[in-house]
Amino acid sequence: MGAQREQAALLRRPGWSTLPAVRDQRLCGFDNPSYEILVRPGPRLGEAAALLAECLARLGAGPVRVETHGAAGVPALQGTDD
Numbered sequence: 001m002g003a004q005r006e007q008a009a010l011l012r013r014p015g016w017s018t019l020p021a022v023r024d025q026r027l028c029g030f031d032n033p034s035y036e037i038l039v040r041p042g043p044r045l046g047e048a049a050a051l052l053a054e055c056l057a058r059l060g061a062g063p064v065r066v067e068t069h070g071a072a073g074v075p076a077l078q079g080t081d082d
Contacts (some may be wrong), residue, residue, distance in 0.1 A: 001038065001052070004029035028055035 002010075007029045011017050021027060030038060030051065038048045 001028045001055070002030070003035045004031060026059050028052065028059070030055075 007027050010022050010027070016022050034051055037044050038051060
């Protein structure tokens, strides 16, 4: 996980190119507004969880369903057996 602009630098870090996710380019890169949601704690943590779930689903981590609960619409992540 990281800002898209920083992903190319991961391969240049000592030892990181041996990590399967880095080597196989299975990385979650986010634009600046999305990255800010992810790294700043606050009332948008539910949005951050949904962003991570979407990226993991794109990477083939298996289906993830995001359901909202309560008046605040806070997402609850659940794995699926579909």
